Each structure stands twice: as C-alpha cells, then as structure tokens.
Amino acid sequence: MGQHRLHPGARGRMFWGFPASLHLDLLSELDKTQRTRGLNHCSHIMSFYKSRQVSTQILLMIIAAYVVSGVQKFIVSPGQGSTLKISSSSSQANICKVCISSGGSPQCSTLLLLTDTTPVSVEFTCPEPEDVFIVETVRNIDCSASSCSNHIIQDDSGLQSLLAFPRRFTWNIKAPKAFKLDFTKMGLRQIGPSETCSDKHTFTLLATGNVLVGKYCRSGSISTAEVTSQGSFSVDVPAGQKLQDEQVDVSVGEEIKSPARVSLTLPKGTSTTELLSPNYPDSVPDDGVMEWDFQVPLDHQAAVEFRSVAQPRCLRKEPAVEYCGALRPLLVLSLDKAQPQQLQENFSMILSNCEVDGELPGSGLSLSFTVSASSSQDHHLIIILCVVTIPVVIFLITPVCIYIGRKIKKLYNRVSVDGPDDTNLQPENNRGPKTRQDNESSAGDPFLSSAHFQSSSFI
Structure with a gap:
C-alpha cells in the first residue's frame, strides 16, 4: 500500500474525537495488516490504540469507520x-x-x-x-x-x-x-x-x-x-x-396568449395576496406577457397595489398593465399610475413587457404587487357610520360654539372704547367720534349740555 498523507485542509482537524495525526497512524497500522482478517485484524487495531490509552467506546467507532472504509x-x-x-x-x-x-x-x-x-x-x-x-x-x-x-x-x-x-x-x-x-x-x-x-x-x-x-x-x-x-x-x-x-x-x-396564466380564488372576508412577476427578482423576458385571473367573492371588492416596481429601459414599446372583466371595459395603465381600487367583479390582469435594452445591467422589468379583498358590506357599514356620526358631532359641537361666541362678545364689550389718539371709537346717534376736548367743552357749555339732554330725552 502507498504512503498515507493528510489532506492540507485536514491538518489540525479531529476524526472521531482524535487528532488527524493519530488517525494517520491508524491508517499506517491498518496497511500493515491489510491481508489479515477477522479477530486477529481487530485485535491488532485494539493493541495499537491501547498503547495510546484510547477508550473502548471511541475505539469501536473507529473500527466501524474502517469497516466502511x-x-x-x-x-x-x-x-x-x-x-x-x-x-x-x-x-x-x-x-x-x-x-x-x-x-x-x-x-x-x-x-x-x-x-x-x-x-x-x-x-x-x-x-x-x-x-x-x-x-x-x-x-x-x-x-x-x-x-x-x-x-x-x-x-x-x-x-x-x-x-x-x-x-x-x-x-x-x-x-x-x-x-x-x-x-x-x-x-x-x-x-x-x-x-x-x-x-x-x-x-x-x-x-x-x-x-x-x-x-x-x-x-x-x-x-x-x-x-x-x-x-x-x-x-x-x-x-x-x-x-x-x-x-x-x-x-x-x-x-392562452401568454406563456403562463395563474388563477386565484380570493377568500371571503378580508385578505391580502402577494404576487411576483416571472423570474423575480430578475427581469421578465423581452416582450414577455404574464396573466393572472382573479375570482372575487360575491359582495366583495378587490384592490391592486404595486409594492415594488423595477422599470425597464426599453428599445421598443412601453410596459403596461391591462385590466379586463365581463362587465367593465378594457383598462390599460402604465406602471407608474395608480392601480384600480374598487374591482367588484372577476377580472384579469395582464402584465406586458417591452423590448429591453439588454446591454445595460439591471434594465429589466420586475414587479411585486398585492391584491387585497374585503367585503362590500364593510364599506357600506363605514358609510352608514359616517352618515350617523356627522350629525351627532355637529349637534354636540354647535352649543359649544354658541357658548364660546357669547363669551367672546361679552369680553369685547368690556374692552376700552378709546383709541390710541384719544378718539372715542363707539359711535353715538350717527354722529362722528368725539375727542375728549369735545366732551369737556360740551360739559362746560350750558347750552350744548341742555341741547344734548333734550335730544337724548326726545329719543
């Protein structure tokens, strides 16, 4: 038998609980008894390991490993x-x-x-x-x-x-x-x-x-x-x-017109389904088409939302998404537009790619999107709650507004009526504002004071 050598990556490693060097010594001893069979062979191995004070349990594992070779x-x-x-x-x-x-x-x-x-x-x-x-x-x-x-x-x-x-x-x-x-x-x-x-x-x-x-x-x-x-x-x-x-x-x-078409039956109640374009996250093939068919439960509506869009660099045409259903006209949208939010019937969604400029790295089309479905009754309940809640809110807020308005009016009446230039800002009997000098002169003139009194008494 040829001389055994350790693999470079095996140096310092353990085999069956022993250093690789000890394992190599075992192989050399086994070569010396290559023509020996049965118990004599095993006894030779045992004597070899007893000289190194090897435990019996580990020794048996090594013998089994050798039998398998x-x-x-x-x-x-x-x-x-x-x-x-x-x-x-x-x-x-x-x-x-x-x-x-x-x-x-x-x-x-x-x-x-x-x-x-x-x-x-x-x-x-x-x-x-x-x-x-x-x-x-x-x-x-x-x-x-x-x-x-x-x-x-x-x-x-x-x-x-x-x-x-x-x-x-x-x-x-x-x-x-x-x-x-x-x-x-x-x-x-x-x-x-x-x-x-x-x-x-x-x-x-x-x-x-x-x-x-x-x-x-x-x-x-x-x-x-x-x-x-x-x-x-x-x-x-x-x-x-x-x-x-x-x-x-x-x-x-x-x-079918596309290489593949996947059909989904949306569950009743509220749900969200995530879907990915072909080859995701890599690009959809050039001029590739992918179709999804959605079965929307009765009294439910679906909404489509794009989560991640990698826009391609096109040599010809532009990528687009088509929506079609039995009761609705064909709708074609670009990838940067808002997608439909209230689809209340079964519909198909078709993703079409352009001819991509393959010379530019990362120029392909990839799309991750979700389709959410919910019961239309939930939306009706929200509308009813809004209709009922708004009058209640108005009913509660109106008295508060009236009370605040009265408080502001009383506060305004208590404010000084004198302006910064000593002018009385409060009108009196359709007469213009009077200065303090006018008030003092009228108070010192008996005739003016009497006329003012008579006018006031007449009124």
Whole structure:
C-alpha cells in the first residue's frame, strides 16, 4: 500500500474525537495488516490504540469507520417510468464521487442517471455525501389534444434509503397547446426567493424556456395554473424530510396568449395576496406577457397595489398593465399610475413587457404587487357610520360654539372704547367720534349740555 498523507485542509482537524495525526497512524497500522482478517485484524487495531490509552467506546467507532472504509453504500430503485438523477450540488464534488458497479470495476462520476427499475447499489467516496449531492426523480407527462397520460402523484417509494439527502421531484409536461394544473385540493401561495415553507415543501413552476413562473407553498388562494406548450412542476424537500402524499391533476388547457396564466380564488372576508412577476427578482423576458385571473367573492371588492416596481429601459414599446372583466371595459395603465381600487367583479390582469435594452445591467422589468379583498358590506357599514356620526358631532359641537361666541362678545364689550389718539371709537346717534376736548367743552357749555339732554330725552 502507498504512503498515507493528510489532506492540507485536514491538518489540525479531529476524526472521531482524535487528532488527524493519530488517525494517520491508524491508517499506517491498518496497511500493515491489510491481508489479515477477522479477530486477529481487530485485535491488532485494539493493541495499537491501547498503547495510546484510547477508550473502548471511541475505539469501536473507529473500527466501524474502517469497516466502511469511508465509502457509503445505498440500495436505490427508480420508480416505473422515471429517471433517478444524483448530481453534485456543491464545490466539494471534486473530492467526492458517486459510483456504481456494472459487472466490473466501479464507475465513478459527479453525475449518475438511473432509469432501470431494478434495485442498484450506489456508493459514495466521501463520508457525508448528503452535503455534496442532491437526488432528483424526473417523470414525463405527455398530453394529447384531449387528455394527459398521467397526473402528478407525489411518491418517494424506492428512495427511502436516500432520505438523508435533499431531494427534488420533477414532472416535465408537454401538450399541443397548453396544459393545466389543478391545485384546488391544497391551494398554493407564491413566495419570494429567500422565503421558506413551514412544511418544508417548496413547489416550483417553470414555463417554456425555463421561465420561472413562481415558487410556492401550500395553503394559498392559487387554484390553477396553465402553461403554454411545455413546462415543469417540481417539489423540493430538505434532507430528512419525508415527502407528503399529494396529487395534482393534469389536464389539457385552452389556448392562452401568454406563456403562463395563474388563477386565484380570493377568500371571503378580508385578505391580502402577494404576487411576483416571472423570474423575480430578475427581469421578465423581452416582450414577455404574464396573466393572472382573479375570482372575487360575491359582495366583495378587490384592490391592486404595486409594492415594488423595477422599470425597464426599453428599445421598443412601453410596459403596461391591462385590466379586463365581463362587465367593465378594457383598462390599460402604465406602471407608474395608480392601480384600480374598487374591482367588484372577476377580472384579469395582464402584465406586458417591452423590448429591453439588454446591454445595460439591471434594465429589466420586475414587479411585486398585492391584491387585497374585503367585503362590500364593510364599506357600506363605514358609510352608514359616517352618515350617523356627522350629525351627532355637529349637534354636540354647535352649543359649544354658541357658548364660546357669547363669551367672546361679552369680553369685547368690556374692552376700552378709546383709541390710541384719544378718539372715542363707539359711535353715538350717527354722529362722528368725539375727542375728549369735545366732551369737556360740551360739559362746560350750558347750552350744548341742555341741547344734548333734550335730544337724548326726545329719543
């Protein structure tokens, strides 16, 4: 056997509770007994570690590690009509391979494809392959002009031995015009790129050209989705998470003008649903179109609000949003306009992109928006409350205003009537204001005083 060397990144590390140098000494001792089997072999290892006063528990762990020899084996069996794909998902793929023996020496690679339903033994050349590889099961569904060959049935039978790996279950679907996915039984809600689902099941819908229609979690208002020509639907589960049994019905869809159309049934009462444009936060494809259909409950009204808009730099046309319904005319708005707030019927919203100047970074279109729904009765109640409250407020405020006005009038009457230039500002019998000198002279003149008295008596 060749001389063992430590990997540069392993120096100073611990293996099974021991320094890497001690682990290297063990490998050297094991080489000396390579041709020895059974108890003699194990006793040699035990004597080696007893010389270093190694505990029995840790010693047994090291013996088990040696029996495995750093290679983990799994028995897998792809399902009928499916392809099992084991591929590397990290930069550690160059130091870890997946191997399969086919009548001779093992064939190792960073990618393994299995289509035969016969159980196969798969080996990995590293102690923790679940940190390096992802397991994917791929099934194909073909639709004719009238029906589809199968439905989406979530089942991980045959892969129980790979439960420690992150897994993805993908269905590739083709149809002459379009196919339709029915999510009525579970409902979906769209999530952002960094969000996770509480049940650890993340669904992904792709349209033609690998356009990301969206990522979703369970329990939402999305009821159906239609995709033109071909696309895929997948569910991702993390390591250790068992796949929940679920079925999504697949049927032939009607011809649509957009690559994808998502339908939502808004719940009764007050609700808010967040939606994202295709490829979010990246750009909608050039001249791309996306359509959403909304079912508004009876006696409810909906409002659309844009939360985040990245305006594209266009070479041709301008992006726009169209709203249409059975009882309302077509409404076309630019992205910087206020969106409708009182939609009281079912409606469709169509987002259209322009031809984007791809030479400029960050020049694409992306949109995040919400659709809020509430009962019309709530709005009627608010109006009634306003109609009743306003007269009550007026009734309560009016006496207060009258009281304050009287107080101000009394205060005004007590104010001095003399102006700054000693002029009496209070008019008397339609006569002009008099100065203090006029008052004094009239008081000293008997005739004027008498005339004033008579005039006052006459009045």
